[in-house]
Amino acid sequence: MYFALTDEQRALAETVRDFLADRFDLTAVRAVFEDTAGDGHPAELWKAFAEQGWLAVLVPEENDGMGLGLLDAQVLARAFGAGAVPGPWLPTVLVGEAVRLAGSPAQRAAVLGPLAAGELVATVALRAPGGSFDQSGVGVTADIDPGGTRLTGTASPVEYAGVARTAVVAAKEPDGGIGLYLVDPTSASVTVTALDTYDGTTRLGALTLDGAAGERLPESNAAVLAELSRRGAVLAAADLVGTARAALTRTIEYDKTRVQFGKAVGSFQFIKHTLADLHVGVLMAEHAALYAAHAVDAALPDAALAVAVAKAKANDAAERATGAMIQYHGGIGYTWEHEAHFFYKRAKRLVGTFGDAGEHLDRIAALSIDA
């Protein structure tokens, strides 16, 4: 029995933390956050990611990757959450996962190597507005045309649609099934509309396809979409867990020193108890993200349940911890100059990414009540 990160994984977490402190701290985040006209994708950061191997983590060794598991990837996601790191890491990594899971050998060779090397920014476009992160939420239709498959419909919001050079698009197929397609978002039959968002640690867009050419991932189907969404949910959960922990730690440190009524704010019992409860919640979310990543890696029988538990718990922990960061910093936490809103807004966005609480609780109910 060993329920913990390995020494290597712990060292990786430390490396990322040190790197961010050195090379991309919250001042750098702020520059991206406030430059709403910019692409939100600092080239230097991306280059460093490639050099560090952080884009290669899930790519098989045969495709010049590191061939590690989701447990390692969640170490990175958690650290990025803790640092409120911008950039298209998550959608790019997930495109790698889609191609690894369902691509042909040629597609794997074409996509995975460049992706691992940082030469390919990519994104996933899986749902229509208002949709959920399963096949019922897909808003693109695939039509078989003499000239090849043509995709029509909308996916939104799509992370970093504006800088991605490849998108994996989920589409409903004529036989009622689901396929995943490689699409070039810069082609004429694809319109990319930039969308505003309050969260400056990402950039969003809508992808409107009007008979766009799509190259099918041959092994893709509804089960692969579900698997991809589960992996996305685990990494989003890990990011939320990192966000939540950073928010809580910063609040605790502040409340230890901020004095009101002659005492440290953190010595008031109501605040102590609130922070203690938050700690227990964030700790449980950390456990849950770890377990879910391992359960998917090891294909444990309860993997589907574990992923839903992890995302539901991470959503809750991050929502509470980042809200508390504002409240228990008092007025200063409500200012633009303070970093609380980076964490609050990032959490608010990620709570909906790859399934909100309702979607995951319904899944848990189905698994535990109807089974």
Place this chain on the structure above:
Amino acid sequence: MYFALTDEQRALAETVRDFLADRFDLTAVRAVFEDTAGDGHPAELWKAFAEQGWLAVLVPEENDGMGLGLLDAQVLARAFGAGAVPGPWLPTVLVGEAVRLAGSPAQRAAVLGPLAAGELVATVALRAPGGSFDQSGVGVTADIDPGGTRLTGTASPVEYAGVARTAVVAAKEPDGGIGLYLVDPTSASVTVTALDTYDGTTRLGALTLDGAAGERLPESNAAVLAELSRRGAVLAAADLVGTARAALTRTIEYDKTRVQFGKAVGSFQFIKHTLADLHVGVLMAEHAALYAAHAVDAALPDAALAVAVAKAKANDAAERATGAMIQYHGGIGYTWEHEAHFFYKRAKRLVGTFGDAGEHLDRIAALSIDA
């Protein structure tokens, strides 16, 4: 603008409080609570109720009643909740309301006078196990027979089924409508099964009808059932509000004097804030019960909404306040000898009576989202 009880209503509240303190305090309640084999219907108490006019409050003056409104009745219900008072007051009063709303002049004369005088203990049997408190929850069917209407089916739990001499039974009619029927629970075709319950401040039973004779209230229909359920919900809400307030007040008084770590328990900030939040919640529930009673009395356009709001809020306030009574009395509040469990168990029962939170929230959603 006058949102408050009148002087008369305030005096009534005080009379009940004084009466209970004098003649039926928690020691008397305990005797009924612990005598699980008894009928839970102390004759002296009932006699006093009749003498005080507390059974006549909603009965029209022409039927020898006081002809007051639901606002007055909720004063009584609230006081009974605060005193954890046993006895069939609520079901009896509701039978009066059913007959007043839908009965023939003859039925009104036959039922209301004796009821107001304390000569008739009665109860309502409106739902089947698992059912809600609207027409979909009715579990009895009315068949038109040459010899009169025959009722078949089950209603449960029914308050004081064992001592009631008249029951108002809701039944589905052949045309798809709903009728209310006067039934004699002691007749051969009705089986009354006593049911155990943890709440010793009431007694419950199941009514199984096997072709039982029923005398229809001629003006009854689904709308009257809904109106009756609304009135039941207002009075149950008021009882819960009284229960919640009593639980909270007793806890506050205890925590002012109980010393731990050299300080009054009630000076610990976490407990202070918890009790402050509870006070706000109970106060809002008090407002809501008042408003709902008035809205029904005055047939305000938002009466249906107000009733649902009052019951939902009273459920929540009572659940929290009575749970907190146990927690913030510490170990002593968990003993049988302490009175906390009277309030806790009474609240737990009444939360489901005339609609749980889900039922009322669905109603509020329908009124505010779909309208």
Place this chain on the structure above:
Amino acid sequence: MDLTFTPQEEKFRSELRGWLDANIPAAWRDPSFWRSVSDDEGFELRRDWERRKHDAGFAGIAWPTEYGGRGGTPGMKAIYDEEMALAHAPQSANALGLTFLAPTVMAIGTDQQKRDIIGPMLRNEVIWCQGFSEPGAGSDLAALRTSGVLDGDEYVVNGQKIWTTNAMHGDKLFTLVRTEPGPGPGRQAEGGISPVGTNNDQSGALEAGTARRDPEARRSHGMHRGISMLLVDMRQPGVETRPLRQLSGASEFGEVFFTDARVKASECLGGVGNGWKTAMLLLSFERGASGISQYATYRRGYDEIVAAARRLGRDTDPTLRRELASRLVELECLRYHAMHVLTQVEQGRDLGSESSITKLQWSETYQKLFETFDHLLGLDGVVTSPVDGLDLASLQFEAFWTRSVTIWGGSSQVQRNIVAERVLGLPR
């Protein structure tokens, strides 16, 4: 129980509604309007509109006629609050002056102060700001360090205030300064849990009555000495104001810096060294606020949220419907509570610390309503560009605003302390 207003009050409502119908431009009803104009432009629109409202006789509704008010009933004031909210009227440019300063001046001001302050305020010729909070004195207002030193017949003021509403547009500031040195060090504090705006009642937790009971309160009591309330001209070289950008991106609040700012000794309200007492009196005028204005505003927000959810097909989710319904439960309770408060006011009853309950109920309900907005909109709520005609930017902006309402004006934690100690009588 009688929830109707008098015929006179209803007549007032219909007059006011008629005037508002004619005088609120249709564009103002679009929630995004006020964000589409610049701060300065918006402020001038509001100032001008209020001048016209004053000329039409709808200013100082419940004020005595001798001070230029309408001499109306508490019911008329409640009707006014409600109708303004229903008509999408903008927030008053002089809200803090009208709510707090004016009644204080009427009660304890000198004759000259009454003459100089009240009329011009009512006509919006002078916009008043409040300068209470400081970076190190938020919930703990008495820790303030801004100083005023008498130099001839003027005070020389140095220090900093924060969370000042309308700081960039104000003409004068009522502010608390230390005119005698405080009890010395031990209070060096940084950053800020800082209450601002209206309902700044938190400091009452330290009032003299409770202050005698224990050493900590006695220590705080000492902090209350030597404070004075000065009325500072903001249009002078010694006063600099800066907007304070908030996490929503807007700047409703600002900072005020005093560098040898000068205030005539006659511009002290309530007497030198009596500043704490004056502030407590001033803040007590919050007590009459019933919450009806908040109810009317948030109830409309509820409907806007429902409409947005419907556009995305999320209004049929059974759990989200119940969550929404739970919010309406609290909103309706706020309305009932407002009627309760209004009744108390009309009957001349002492409202005591009731305003803490009102504040808790509206602020917590408002914040949770917009948490439900987040849950309802899910990932689509992240997009603030209009999509297919659905524009969530204004609601999202409001959602961020709700994060502040449990902090300023006495945080929820401060309000719960007040309820526990002063309403429930729990020991300190």
Place this chain on the structure above:
Amino acid sequence: MDLTFTPQEEKFRSELRGWLDANIPAAWRDPSFWRSVSDDEGFELRRDWERRKHDAGFAGIAWPTEYGGRGGTPGMKAIYDEEMALAHAPQSANALGLTFLAPTVMAIGTDQQKRDIIGPMLRNEVIWCQGFSEPGAGSDLAALRTSGVLDGDEYVVNGQKIWTTNAMHGDKLFTLVRTEPGPGPGRQAEGGISPVGTNNDQSGALEAGTARRDPEARRSHGMHRGISMLLVDMRQPGVETRPLRQLSGASEFGEVFFTDARVKASECLGGVGNGWKTAMLLLSFERGASGISQYATYRRGYDEIVAAARRLGRDTDPTLRRELASRLVELECLRYHAMHVLTQVEQGRDLGSESSITKLQWSETYQKLFETFDHLLGLDGVVTSPVDGLDLASLQFEAFWTRSVTIWGGSSQVQRNIVAERVLGLPR
């Protein structure tokens, strides 16, 4: 990450499971069984069953073999805890002795105490009770007033203990008494917020390390002096026990009254006047408990609740399904946390105040699970008679029990204090 057990541990599991299959009567799996027999009868059944379990080699799993234990790994102990829960095994008749007293005796007992206490306890020849809480000393354990006065080579004990598990069936009691006078009056307290049972770590909040920091802690520190832990024979005229009826109607706990009870001076554990330190050591043995036993039990409760809801057609309500699912989220987190704790134990890491987190997670989750039970069953949950074969009495009984778990063994409030101060390092 490797969640598998060693082959040796898995072999142990299958042996244990086989023995439990053969030795737990089918009737015991009916949740109502233990309420259908009398307290005395139930206790004798448990005592006898445990004797057989001991003879089969399934007692003292992780204890050293020199003390008659099996010398197993922490993993085996976790497997034991889980399998016992899965098999519906009854709670040990000697739980507090085995969990707390035995390891303390092993660590600091005299040779004679080791000889006299451990073997007989393991064989259930002596049932041990814990006597810590008093009516005036609940969360504030150090306020205890029971006295022990030396008379020759015996202590004469007078006073009262409360919340003693198995009080009616115990043979001996490890109890804290004041062998030197306390710091005098000022602690007269009535009634009781009284922690009991296992996980009685709350008093650690007052341990010496933090006690030096502020006057209140210093005062409490003074209270810790002059306390001794005595081992009292309950079968003597000076000891009277009474069952304590709880709101569920059952009497798991009792009261113990001492009237000139006599204890040999050699029956003092850890040295005279060292009782507080001894108690802290004793309570620290809770730390190894992972929560896996609670998980296994409550997970079964979840399924029983689902089955009951299905019988009433309430399992399809979308909101109640999500509420149930939220409880399962917390339950699964408890399981992950148990694996985390077990890993820490296996690696010999200091668990510090982790047991407060474990306690909060299991007790709050357990209580909320049964609040969901109430919501799911609605009005029908009020009926405790069997209806159409659906018998809710056992679940309802358990629901009442859950109201106690956030009070005893260190209330949730005490646990949050510990987490805030000792895990997060927030100031006192």
